[in-house]
Amino acid sequence: MSSKTPTIPLSETYRDITREVARVPLHMPARIPWLIAFILSLALLSLFLASATYLFVRGVGIWGVNIPVNWGFAIFLYVWWLGLGHAGTLISAMLLLMGQDWRNSLNRFAEAMTVCAVICAGMEPILHLGRPWFFYWMFPYPATMGVWPQFRSPLEWDIWAVLTYLIVSILFWYIGLVPDLATVRDRAKKRGWQVFFGIFALGWRGSARHWAVWQKTYRTIAAIAVPLVISVHSEVSLLFAAGQIPGWHSTVFPPYFVLGAAFSGFAVVAMIAIVMRHTFELKDIVTERHLDLLAKVLLAMGLMTAYGYFFEIFDAFYSGEMREIATVHDRFSGYYAWSYWGAVFCNFVPLQALWLDRVRRSPVLLFMISTSVVVGMWLERYMLIVTSLYKDFLPSSFGYYHGSFWDWSTYIGMLGLFMTPFLLFVRFLPSISIFEDKEVLAREKEEAKRG
Amino acid sequence: MAKPLLGFAAEFGTPDALLKATKRARADGFCCIDGFSPFPVEGMSGALALERDHRIGWIAVAGGLFGFVGMLVIQLLTNVDYPIEVGGRPLFAYPAFFVVDFELMILCAVLFAVAGMLIINRLPKLHDPIFNTPRFGLASEDKFFLYIDSSDPKFDPDKTRDYLGSLGALSVEPVQP
Missing domain, CATH: 3.30.70 (Alpha-Beta Plaits)
Known part of the structure; x- marks a missing residue:
């Protein structure tokens, strides 16, 4: 145990941690890079607004979707965005319950990333509705038409899963943020900041009686959030698996989706951690050990996702179904084989470098591998949707699919919808958990004293 | 003085x-x-x-039960009010209903726990x-x-x-x- 490198260097003091994190909102250290990133993300956001406006005026006909491939970018990106978000909850909730101290430097921005990603994910099916202003028909309200939602349909399950996930993610994030908002409130010198943080800190004063109740609440939500993550992406996979389309109709889908989601999400967390650590000089808080551990989790998730790939093929051949086998052949060597092999390559080949200690501790290499994973998972979601739909049971209904200009502009613009709130969060809120890192430090000091 | x-x-x-x-x-x-x-x-x-002090745990359990039962009742009643017969499948499809019930169970458990925490701690209280x-x-x-x-x-x-x-x-x- 004593040979273990401490998560937070023992030379740090509680005050150092406060300073390092609280200075980011109060005295922004990297104004220019932040401003450039913010302008870029606002530009992307305007592209998104323009694309969405044009979509609402003209309808989904501006996209590449048609029969037989009637689920395109909007749906596979929905799966992709939601997947990115899952790592945030897993880091926060699962690693909290398992007592993994190293999560405390990562959980806050990972949760914020989750909220931003879930917002994007939620937008996708609404945009795809065709008549998005009627999305509230999904809710059971006493309509004048006398009809109710169809609770036996996975499409109806979807909205409840995403809505629950969004609300729970926001609450979990905010409840964890309150003590830190109080810390920043007490450090703020300007009246405006004091009022801003004061209101959102809810008057938190660090009372032991409050902490006791707060801790129970936080842990309770964490314990509930872990099955929630698994249920949400399992439910997303049922959108596909509940249909009879070859390549979808398989019981391997729920775990396959959940693992792939966590895989891509951990890659995004690693990317954000590396960028923030570099830009805001947080090297004493997000240490090399954090990168090492993130890389190990990423590698493990990747290998489990690879198992899903193997099993998907096995499943098709084991079923003996002609069309299932044909779909596997289409994926290997059909028109969209690039998406399959691209996914296999980007997901699993660079990943293997993470077996090496040196690569895991190198921010640049880890960033590149993570990018490759995010691209790989993007290709995988594309492949899963398109290669299953473009050839179904009847040759007369085969057909190709290409994303149109507006598909791409909506997608690229949506990166702005993701980045804008995230950058605002990084700028105005403590993006690393101050009090939880102090807790780690206190525990480490205790252990060091005992030897 | x-x-x-x-x-x-x-x-x-x-x-x-x-x-x-x-x-x-x-x-x-x-x-x-x-x-x-x-x-x-x-x-x-x-x-x-x-x-x-286990109040938060019990509040969350109460929330979970409220969400689960509440949603199940809505699902049953809507299917009574407007039955959609599909190929003779059961009107009350509990396995299919369970997904939404589960989500609502989680949602209400979390909402109750958070509200309970704020009430027990008497927050927000901006000045002390x-x-x-x-x-x-x-x-x-x-x-x-x-x-x-x-x-x-x-x-x-x-x-x-x-x-x-x-x-x-x-x-x-x-x-x-």
């Missing part, structure tokens, strides 16, 4: 010192006491005899007299405070101050409105 005294806040430098002082104060018969710290200090809830204590701002940085309220039966304006000093406090300050 002097402002009324609400209690004393004694400052300590380490979580350990706060914990020891709290245990001493409890042992010496003080009961209206509280600790203030920048992070939850391990053992404090034991020292203040709070660990048997203890904020008037000059050094209290450090309670969110690196100092640890033990607070003895004037409503405590053993409280005495002079003796309690000396008592806190004898526990090894770095400073003892009166809390006034």
Whole structure:
């Protein structure tokens, strides 16, 4: 145990941690890079607004979707965005319950990333509705038409899963943020900041009686959030698996989706951690050990996702179904084989470098591998949707699919919808958990004293 | 006229010192006491005899039950009100209903737990007299405070101050409105 490198260097003091994190909102250290990133993300956001406006005026006909491939970018990106978000909850909730101290430097921005990603994910099916202003028909309200939602349909399950996930993610994030908002409130010198943080800190004063109740609440939500993550992406996979389309109709889908989601999400967390650590000089808080551990989790998730790939093929051949086998052949060597092999390559080949200690501790290499994973998972979601739909049971209904200009502009613009709130969060809120890192430090000091 | 005294806040430098002082104060018969710290200090809830408080857990269970049963009732009633017969499949399809019931169970459990936490802690409460204590701002940085309220039966304006000093406090300050 004593040979273990401490998560937070023992030379740090509680005050150092406060300073390092609280200075980011109060005295922004990297104004220019932040401003450039913010302008870029606002530009992307305007592209998104323009694309969405044009979509609402003209309808989904501006996209590449048609029969037989009637689920395109909007749906596979929905799966992709939601997947990115899952790592945030897993880091926060699962690693909290398992007592993994190293999560405390990562959980806050990972949760914020989750909220931003879930917002994007939620937008996708609404945009795809065709008549998005009627999305509230999904809710059971006493309509004048006398009809109710169809609770036996996975499409109806979807909205409840995403809505629950969004609300729970926001609450979990905010409840964890309150003590830190109080810390920043007490450090703020300007009246405006004091009022801003004061209101959102809810008057938190660090009372032991409050902490006791707060801790129970936080842990309770964490314990509930872990099955929630698994249920949400399992439910997303049922959108596909509940249909009879070859390549979808398989019981391997729920775990396959959940693992792939966590895989891509951990890659995004690693990317954000590396960028923030570099830009805001947080090297004493997000240490090399954090990168090492993130890389190990990423590698493990990747290998489990690879198992899903193997099993998907096995499943098709084991079923003996002609069309299932044909779909596997289409994926290997059909028109969209690039998406399959691209996914296999980007997901699993660079990943293997993470077996090496040196690569895991190198921010640049880890960033590149993570990018490759995010691209790989993007290709995988594309492949899963398109290669299953473009050839179904009847040759007369085969057909190709290409994303149109507006598909791409909506997608690229949506990166702005993701980045804008995230950058605002990084700028105005403590993006690393101050009090939880102090807790780690206190525990480490205790252990060091005992030897 | 002097402002009324609400209690004393004694400052300590380490979580350990706060914990020891709290245990001493409890042992010496003080009961209206509280600790203030920048992070939850391990053992404090034991020292203040709070660990048997399971209200949050039960509130979450109640929320979960409310969400699960509430949604199931909605699903059953909507299917009675407007039955959609599909190929003779059962109208009350519990396995299919379960997904949404489960989500609502989680949603309501979390909403109840959060609301319960805020109500039990009486938050939001943007101002508290203890904020008037000059050094209290450090309670969110690196100092640890033990607070003895004037409503405590053993409280005495002079003796309690000396008592806190004898526990090894770095400073003892009166809390006034």
